[in-house]
Amino acid sequence: MRLLVTGGAGFIGSHFVRTALxxxxxxxxGARITVLDKLTYAxxxxxxxxxxxxxxxxxxxxxxxDVDLVDGLVGQSDAVVHFAAESHVDRSITGAAEFVVxxxxxxxxLLEAALRHRLAKFVHVSTDxxxxxxxxxSWPETHALEPNSPYSASKASSDLLARAYARTHGLDVTITRCSNNYGPHQFPEKVIPLFVTNLLDGLTVPLYGDGLNVRDWLHVDDHCRxxxxxxxKGRGGEVYNIGGGTELTNRELTERLLASVGADWSRVVPVEDRKGHDRRxxxxxxxxHAELGYEPQVEFDKGLADTVAWYRxxxxxxxxxxxxxxxxG
Incomplete structure (x- = not known):
């Protein structure tokens, strides 16, 4: 198989590539993998x-x-796994244009190039x-899309485009929607690597609002699997949720991260809540699980301990x- 991986130098895409190789x-x-990545800050x-x-x-x-570049690479590929995205909610709040582009x-x-070349498979990686x-x-895949940030609105828009190319043109497009990822190689603007690296450097960490927002945590290895x-084996035109099965409030997550480096609550600075902050x-x-046999395998406490050790x-x-x-930069 000749596989094109967009955003393959980022956190999740690179894990997929490394594991595949x-x-x-x-x-x-035996697959040959081409990574297309702009090498932005992340x-x-x-x-x-x-x-x-x-x-x-x-x-x-x-x-x-880049239409010509994408066309050439897709034309040489059997399948595309599309990770490339602007993904940080806070950045989307201060400037949404890059997220839309x-x-x-x-x-x-990418979808237009896939259509021109009648690509065998296109996996579009999205978010819960x-x-x-x-x-x-919990949301089933049939739940209405109701995004609340410019980031999630841009991802919902791309999901709808992917669905439209499957329905209109019969393109074999599948969409995955994951919960919050963690693991090694995650850029230190996301909460776990930001908190860990700050704490390792003796700095404080910011906690939004009352800290009771709830997230489901998914190890990057489970996500990529x-x-x-x-x-x-995913069916074209379908959406598949990928979750980790560990729901924590941000306060609970912060407590675990503090304990992991031997720090106490004095290192936490409450900050004004994020605009439009989703609660859960x-x-x-x-x-x-029923169709493809997926279930998360990385137990959260072990996964978190291994992640902290990797950053250390x-x-x-x-x-x-x-x-x-x-x-x-």
Missing amino acids: AGGYPGLS GTLTNLPDVDSTPELEFVQGDIN TNVLGTQT EVYGSIPEG GISLVLG YSVDISKI DNRSWWEPLKQRAALG
């Missing part, structure tokens, strides 16, 4: 194996809105945030990224 997904044994080649010594891997730096127009550029907020219970199952997310994973042992990876972000 290491033989972690039986359906991708993407780095340090997330990927060395291209020169990995003959099954090709890296192309470029924009998913990348998440909506970029997805449309498109559903909005749910006070109790779910995506590999959808790529292999929870996805129903019964569909992907890999300062050389995250310190330059935080410095570059602080300088606006």
Whole structure:
């Protein structure tokens, strides 16, 4: 198989690529993988194996809105796994334009190329945030899309485009919607790596509002395994939720992170709540379990401990990224 992975130098995409190249997904044994990534602030080649010594891997730096580049790469591929996205909610609140350009127009550029070349399979990686907020219970894939941030609105828009290309043109497009990911190689603007790296440096951490917003936590390894199952056997035109099964308030998560580095609550600084802050997310994973046999395998406490240890042992990876972000690079 010739596989094109967009955003493959980012947190989730690079984990998928590394695992696939290491033989972690039986359906991708022997696959040749091309990574297309713009290498914005959150993407780095340090997330990927060395291209020169990995003959099954090709890296192309470029924009998913580059029509000619995308057309050429899709035309050489059997399938696309589309991770590339602007994904930080806070950044979308202060400036939404990049989110629309990348998440909506970029997805449309890829879908149009897939249609021209009658691509065999297109997996569009999305988020549970498109559903909005749910006070109790869990969202099935049929729940209405009710996004509350510019980020989630841009992802919901791209989901609808993906669905439209499947319904209108018969393109084999599947959509995955995941809960909050964590694990190694996550850019230190998201809550777990931000808190861990700040705490390791003796700094404080910010806690939004009353800290009672609830998130379901999904280890990146479980997420990518779910995506590999959808790529292999997912039904075209369908949506699959991928969840981790561990719901925590932000206060509970903060307490665990403090304990993991031997810090106390004096290191926590309450801050004004995020605009439009969704109260609770929870996805129903019964569909992907029944159809594809997915269930999360990484127990949260172990996954979190391993993640904290990875950041403790890999300062050389995250310190330059935080410095570059602080300088606006």
